[in-house]
Amino acid sequence: MASRVASLVRSAKPTVARLADSVPRAVVDDIFGCALKKQTGVSLKYMLDFGANPIERQLILSAQFLHNELPVRLAHRVAELENLPYGLSAKAPVLKVRDWYVDSFKELRRFPAVKDTADELHFTDLLKHIYHRHRNVVPVMAIGVAELKRELKAAGGLSEFPEIHQFLDGFYLSRIGIRILIGQHIALHEPQKENHIGMICTKCSPLQVAQDAIFDARSICQREYASAPEVTVYGDPNFTFAYVPSHLHHMTFELVKNSLRAVNDRYEDAEDEPPPVRVVVAEGAEDVCIKVSDEGGGIPRSGLSRIWTYLYSTAHSPLEEMARDGGDGSDGPAVLAGYGYGLPISRLYARYFGGDLQILSMDGYGTDAYLHLNRLGNVQEPLP
Numbered sequence: 001m002a003s004r005v006a007s008l009v010r011s012a013k014p015t016v017a018r019l020a021d022s023v024p025r026a027v028v029d030d031i032f033g034c035a036l037k038k039q040t041g042v043s044l045k046y047m048l049d050f051g052a053n054p055i056e057r058q059l060i061l062s063a064q065f066l067h068n069e070l071p072v073r074l075a076h077r078v079a080e081l082e083n084l085p086y087g088l089s090a091k092a093p094v095l096k097v098r099d100w101y102v103d104s105f106k107e108l109r110r111f112p113a114v115k116d117t118a119d120e121l122h123f124t125d126l127l128k129h130i131y132h133r134h135r136n137v138v139p140v141m142a143i144g145v146a147e148l149k150r151e152l153k154a155a156g157g158l159s160e161f162p163e164i165h166q167f168l169d170g171f172y173l174s175r176i177g178i179r180i181l182i183g184q185h186i187a188l189h190e191p192q193k194e195n196h197i198g199m200i201c202t203k204c205s206p207l208q209v210a211q212d213a214i215f216d217a218r219s220i221c222q223r224e225y226a227s228a229p230e231v232t233v234y235g236d237p238n239f240t241f242a243y244v245p246s247h248l249h250h251m252t253f254e255l256v257k258n259s260l261r262a263v264n265d266r267y268e269d270a271e272d273e274p275p276p277v278r279v280v281v282a283e284g285a286e287d288v289c290i291k292v293s294d295e296g297g298g299i300p301r302s303g304l305s306r307i308w309t310y311l312y313s314t315a316h317s318p319l320e321e322m323a324r325d326g327g328d329g330s331d332g333p334a335v336l337a338g339y340g341y342g343l344p345i346s347r348l349y350a351r352y353f354g355g356d357l358q359i360l361s362m363d364g365y366g367t368d369a370y371l372h373l374n375r376l377g378n379v380q381e382p383l384p
């Protein structure tokens with residue numbers, strides 16, 4: 001046993017690049033060349049100004065920017081995926097993700113310079129294809145990391161691996177950025193919805209989005225527990241600000257799911273009605289804050305730091321079954337909990353636009369989650 005742990009720890013050294021085994025030398029050189037270039041960030045405000053009147057000239061400019069920028073961002077990720085500790089780089093799901101990045105990189109580099117509207121339209125088709133290809137990156141990576149975690153645990157050591165957690169934070173943050181850049185460009189081609197600039201809603205009502213997220217979270221809870229605690233919402237229904245509704249939905253959905261689960265678990269055998277989860281939307285001068293409070297018993301202090309790590313979950317993990325059944329995580333139904341990804345990914349969504357997510361808990365009583373969202377949107381995109 002001890003020697004197995006030792007060998008796993010030894011393999012904490014980065015694994016050597018194996019990209020060259022499957023990809024022509026010239027492409028490998030190109031990838032590592034691009035990985036040395038600096039990534040260029042954009043801000044929500046820039047996206048708003050830019051997409052306000054998407055005339056042809058601007059679409060071409062946007063395509064040219066992406067044509068330069070995306071290969072750089074993808075190359076950074078490939079280089080990282082090649083050098084992960086504990087042998088994670090060699091895990092089949094991780095290789096699969098890496099190949100998606102390599103394929104997209106190659107397609108972008110092969111694409112000739114975008115000069116006119118016809119080129120731009122072709123380029124947009126390529127972007128749609130890439131956007132679709134990468135849709136399952138999060139669950140597939142999660143399967144790879146879960147595999148590693150199981151191995152390390154079986155070997156009797158290392159239940160925490162901060163390097164991998166840090167890598168995943170950067171990796172997923174980068175993914176959010178790439179997807180918003182591509183999504184924004186694609187959306188500018190679609191018929192503009194009222195008050196929308198691409199994926200950004202200039203009059204996003206946090207209360208409305210929270211209500212939709214609550215509805216979705218309660219439906220899942222109903223399905224799994226055959227009951228769902230009430231959720232009461234406080235805030236001004238007329239208040240709006242510029243934000244990406246899909247991000248906001250994702251974050252509130254995850255927080256409400258966590259609260260519903262905690263309350264349900266605590267009141268499962270209780271006589272009295274479970275206390276409602278409370279969602280408060282507050283508009284500040286600088287940020288919009290959404291608080292999700294529950295009386296679900298809280299989180300023990302010892303577990304508090306771990307809630308931010310990937311794959312830390314006190315729920316039964318659907319990933320293990322998926323990996324056993326050979327699935328890739330893409331076709332599983334939405335579940336209430338178990339991936340351990342809800343909180344860390346939600347915090348990344350918040351941070352992407354300059355906000356943050358905090359959790360305060362009273363063990364034995366309940367938990368408050370504070371989601372801070374930047375109002376001004378003029379902060380620069382964080383780039384790992």
Ligand SMILES: Nc1ncnc2c1ncn2[C@@H]1O[C@H](COP(=O)(O)OP(=O)(O)O)[C@@H](O)[C@H]1O
Nearest residue numbers: 258262307313314337338339340341342343367
């Ligand atoms: N409101 C809450 N009350 C009690 N525990 C919570 C709450 N929110 C999160 N947790 C704890 O943090 C863990 C991680 O949460 P999360 O990242 O959403 O992953 P998952 O919900 O898949 O387990 C949960 O498994 C749970 O133990």
Ligand SMILES: [Mg+2]
Nearest residue numbers: 258337342343
């Ligand atoms: Mg959760």
